[in-house]
Amino acid sequence: MKIIPICFIVPILLxxxxxxxxxxxxxxxxxxxxxxxxxxDIVKHKMQDYDLKSESEEVGAAGEKQTLLEYSGVTLYDRPxxxxxxxxxxxxxxxxxxxxxxxxxxxxxxxxxxxxxxxxTSEYGVERMATWENDPLGxxxxxxxxYQENDVQISFFTDETGSxxx
Numbered sequence: 001m002k003i004i005p006i007c008f009i010v011p012i013l014l015x016x017x018x019x020x021x022x023x024x025x026x027x028x029x030x031x032x033x034x035x036x037x038x039x040x041d042i043v044k045h046k047m048q049d050y051d052l053k054s055e056s057e058e059v060g061a062a063g064e065k066q067t068l069l070e071y072s073g074v075t076l077y078d079r080p081x082x083x084x085x086x087x088x089x090x091x092x093x094x095x096x097x098x099x100x101x102x103x104x105x106x107x108x109x110x111x112x113x114x115x116x117x118x119x120x121t122s123e124y125g126v127e128r129m130a131t132w133e134n135d136p137l138g139x140x141x142x143x144x145x146x147y148q149e150n151d152v153q154i155s156f157f158t159d160e161t162g163s164x165x166x
Contacts, residue, residue: 030076030095030114030137030156031095031137031156032046032047032074032083032095033046034046034047034085034092034095035092036091036092036093036138036141036158037090037091037092037093037158038091038092039091039092040067040069040087040091040092043069043085043087043092044069047069047071047085050071050072050073050074050083051071051072051073052069052070052071053070053071053072053082054068054069054070055067055068055069055070056068056070060088062160064088064089064160065088065089066086066087066088067086067087067088068084068085068086068087069084069085069087070082070083070084070085071083071084071085074097076097076099076154077110079099079101080099081097081098081099081154082097082098082100083095083096083097083098084096084098086157088160090160092158093157093158093159093160094155094156094157094158095155095156095157096153096154096155096156097153097154097155098151098152098153099151099152099153099154100150100151101150101152102147102150102151102152103152104128104145104147104152107145107152107154108130108145111130111132111143111145111154115132115134115136115143116132116134118130118131118132118145119131119132119133119134120133126147126148126149127146127147127148128146128147129144129145129146129147130144130145131143131144132144137156137158138158139159140158140159141156141157141158141159142156142157143155143156143157144157
């Protein structure tokens with residue numbers, strides 16, 4: 001008799017695990033199925049179907065050396081965007097979509113429908129920003145939506161603590 005309840009419990013647990021996994025797959029699509037902290041060459045290989053516009057190096061706001069890969073022909077939620085991938089000594093830490101059509105409120109609504117309400121919003125003159133700092137794509141991740149002069153940037157970032165300083 002005790003075997004029958006186990007037969008019912010195991011499939012329920014498997015279905016629950018599969019449901020949780022499918023939420024993660026949806027989130028991975030937002031970062032093009034790339035893995036945080038991947039090396040630049042691995043990411044370039046995975047991105048070979050997109051047009052690499054430029055590769056550059058700069059010093060980030062915290063003083064760390066960054067490599068930026070800029071792509072065109074990318075979409076986020078079926079909208080065309082340009083893309084900038086940000087690498088530090090840790091690997092891939094940022095995925096930044098750029099929409100030159102400037103539909104800030106529509107992007108806020110879209111990201112909110114997937115990740116819930118932003119943890120913070122702010123406005124400085126014509127510039128606006130919404131932030132999701134509740135680990136939306138796993139521990140140590142954040143999402144930012146910026147509006148500046150008709151350009152919207154949607155950024156997915158992971159923790160960059162430990163990046164090499166320039």
